Amino acid sequence: MFRRRAEPRPQEPRTSSDRGVLFRAALGWLTLLVVVAVLAPMWPTDPGRGHLLRRLEGPGWRHPFGFDGNGRDILARVLHGTRVSLIVGVVSVTIGMSIGGVLGLIAGYFRRRVDTLIVTVLDSMLAFPALVLAVAVTSIRGQSVTTVTAVIGVLMVPLFARIARAGTLGAVEREYVTAARCLGAGSGRIVRQEILPNVIGPLIVFALLAFGIVIIIEGALSFLGVGVPVDTISWGGIIAGGQGRLRDAPHVSLFPAAVLSITILAVNYVGDRLRGGGSLRIGGR
Amino acid sequence: MAFWRRRILSLVGVLALVSLGSYLLLDLLPGGPEVAILGPTADPERLAQVRSDLRLDDPFLTRYGRWVNDVAHGDLGWSYDKNRPVADMVRERVPVTLELVLLAQILALSIAIPVAAMGAARPGSLFDRVASGASFVVVSIPGFVIGIVLILLLAVKLDVFPASEYTRLGDDISGNLHSLVLPAFTLALGQAAIYTRVLRADLLETMDQDFIAAARGRGLPRRRVILRHALRPSSLTLVTLVGLNFGTLLGGSVVVERLFSLPGMGKLMLDAIPARDFTVVQGVTLFVAVAFVIVNLLVDALYSAIDPRIRRVPPPG
Numbered sequence: 001m002f003r004r005r006a007e008p009r010p011q012e013p014r015t016s017s018d019r020g021v022l023f024r025a026a027l028g029w030l031t032l033l034v035v036v037a038v039l040a041p042m043w044p045t046d047p048g049r050g051h052l053l054r055r056l057e058g059p060g061w062r063h064p065f066g067f068d069g070n071g072r073d074i075l076a077r078v079l080h081g082t083r084v085s086l087i088v089g090v091v092s093v094t095i096g097m098s099i100g101g102v103l104g105l106i107a108g109y110f111r112r113r114v115d116t117l118i119v120t121v122l123d124s125m126l127a128f129p130a131l132v133l134a135v136a137v138t139s140i141r142g143q144s145v146t147t148v149t150a151v152i153g154v155l156m157v158p159l160f161a162r163i164a165r166a167g168t169l170g171a172v173e174r175e176y177v178t179a180a181r182c183l184g185a186g187s188g189r190i191v192r193q194e195i196l197p198n199v200i201g202p203l204i205v206f207a208l209l210a211f212g213i214v215i216i217i218e219g220a221l222s223f224l225g226v227g228v229p230v231d232t233i234s235w236g237g238i239i240a241g242g243q244g245r246l247r248d249a250p251h252v253s254l255f256p257a258a259v260l261s262i263t264i265l266a267v268n269y270v271g272d273r274l275r276g277g278g279s280l281r282i283g284g285r
Numbered sequence: 286m287a288f289w290r291r292r293i294l295s296l297v298g299v300l301a302l303v304s305l306g307s308y309l310l311l312d313l314l315p316g317g318p319e320v321a322i323l324g325p326t327a328d329p330e331r332l333a334q335v336r337s338d339l340r341l342d343d344p345f346l347t348r349y350g351r352w353v354n355d356v357a358h359g360d361l362g363w364s365y366d367k368n369r370p371v372a373d374m375v376r377e378r379v380p381v382t383l384e385l386v387l388l389a390q391i392l393a394l395s396i397a398i399p400v401a402a403m404g405a406a407r408p409g410s411l412f413d414r415v416a417s418g419a420s421f422v423v424v425s426i427p428g429f430v431i432g433i434v435l436i437l438l439l440a441v442k443l444d445v446f447p448a449s450e451y452t453r454l455g456d457d458i459s460g461n462l463h464s465l466v467l468p469a470f471t472l473a474l475g476q477a478a479i480y481t482r483v484l485r486a487d488l489l490e491t492m493d494q495d496f497i498a499a500a501r502g503r504g505l506p507r508r509r510v511i512l513r514h515a516l517r518p519s520s521l522t523l524v525t526l527v528g529l530n531f532g533t534l535l536g537g538s539v540v541v542e543r544l545f546s547l548p549g550m551g552k553l554m555l556d557a558i559p560a561r562d563f564t565v566v567q568g569v570t571l572f573v574a575v576a577f578v579i580v581n582l583l584v585d586a587l588y589s590a591i592d593p594r595i596r597r598v599p600p601p602g
Contacts, residue, residue, distance in 0.1 A: 124302035128574045131536030136570045139558040216427045223429050247441050257430040265425040
């Protein structure tokens with residue numbers, strides 16, 4: 001039958017306490033990651049030390065993730081790998097948000113030629129498939145955490161710029177902007193005081209989703225062997241190390257892969273809920 | 286006409302910047318392109334040879350102009366590692382990547398359309414909730430993790446599909462498809478999840494419209510209304526997305542080609558890196574970016590053909 005809800009569901013007040021168990025679990029996981037990243041050096045097991053006799057040994061009580069092909073403790077490596085993912089994630093999202101945000105504000109505020117120029121540059125950046133460009137640049141500029149962070153940060157610029165531009169275009173027409181201009185406020189002041197507050201919210205919410213994208217790209221680059229240097233422990237690198245061993249020692253890849261996936265899931269879930277939960281509100285729109 | 290003039294102008298601008306970016310990739314190599322390609326210990330004669338090949342002694346704009354001209358004539362430069370033209374190497378690899386991407390799109394759509402239709406037919410049903418939840422999870426899992434899990438389940442445990450044996454299309458069609466099932470599926474899953482979410486949302490919106498109520502009022506069964514009446518007007522966003530996603534898939538195919546050892550463009554690029562074959566890296570990057578720009582233009586054209594209203598308003602973005 002035509003099952004359509006007769007009356008709209010009353011709008012529940014959105015406070016963090018009634019966003020549900022999953023929301024809190026996701027936030028908890030992300031908090032845990034930050035703590036792990038900070039405290040990783042204090043973990044008793046050395047992630048770099050190989051026990052030759054325990055190579056590829058499966059999960060056990062004292063070593064819940066088992067050992068990799070060089071006899072190194074995988075849990076310790078995953079804990080240390082958290083640092084790379086979080087640092088690359090936070091820094092490159094910050095780069096993308098600040099440069100992209102400013103470009104978007106400028107394009108949306110001045111419009112006309114400035115807008116056309118900026119939009120063309122952004123479109124050209126989007127023309128390179130992200131991963132292909134990242135692979136090309138890191139391979140050519142040499143592998144380092146700095147290069148990877150910078151490349152991914154630049155890749156994020158057009159995404160943030162689009163959001164900032166859209167928000168600015170909407171705000172520029174408002175009465176209070178006209179009022180500020182009539183009162184003699186300069187462009188800088190109008191952008192900072194009247195327009196920025198409209199744009200910053202969507203930018204911050206998108207930053208969470210961008211963080212998920214960044215972690216995926218960083219993981220993929222490290223997995224391909226063109227991300228952070230080989231001696232820097234990263235989730236993607238650990239997963240790649242176990243790829244040839246799927247037959248006899250799947251745990252090498254699976255544990256870090258699970259940690260990586262859960263992290264992105266948590267980021268996306270929190271981001272989605274903060275955006276209003278549009279894509280997950282089940283049974284309606 | 287103004288619409289097309291705008292589109293073409295922006296296309297020219299984008300192509301100019303894309304080519305400049307690709308050219309700079311090589312030009313900005315640390316130590317200069319010739320040292321980066323041959324290594325610091327190469328003999329001076331070879332270095333001088335490469336310098337003159339790449340015309341490094343000319344002013345920047347002159348060599349960039351010549352390079353663009355060469356590219357326009359199908360010359361992507363010379364591979365110093367393999368000693369053959371880069372364009373030939375790219376040409377050999379294009380069919381593999383193209384087939385992979387097309388198969389992935391077909392698979393993604395053939396998963397997404399029925400799932401979205403069934404979900405929209407009974408919003409809030411158990412199936413709908415499971416499908417929505419699953420698509421949210423799948424979107425969050427990186428392609429290489431999906432690939433590893435699929436290899437583990439279907440190649441290692443069940444041994445139904447090969448994990449790393451590629452059969453050329455020309456040699457054996459069924460063998461070729463068999464070897465591409467896992468890679469295409471790996472690429473397709475993430476896309477399928479996105480397509481499902483988009484199509485389901487659009488279907489639900491269409492289902493609220495009067496002509497659907499009219500069709501239902503004539504006593505047509507809900508399933509038939511969705512398939513025959515609602516699907517078409519709901520598929521505009523999907524069409525755009527399918528086109529735009531070629532870029533994502535080309536990027537994703539780098540990972541999948543590495544994971545399954547497929548001899549496509551991504552593998553070509555990755556193999557060129559340890560060999561310091563940077564002209565190949567540059568050639569692939571440029572080729573992929575230009576292909577992507579052209580596909581986007583075609584999608585725009587298709588989109589405005591389906592919905593002529595687009596042509597009147599200035600394009601957003």
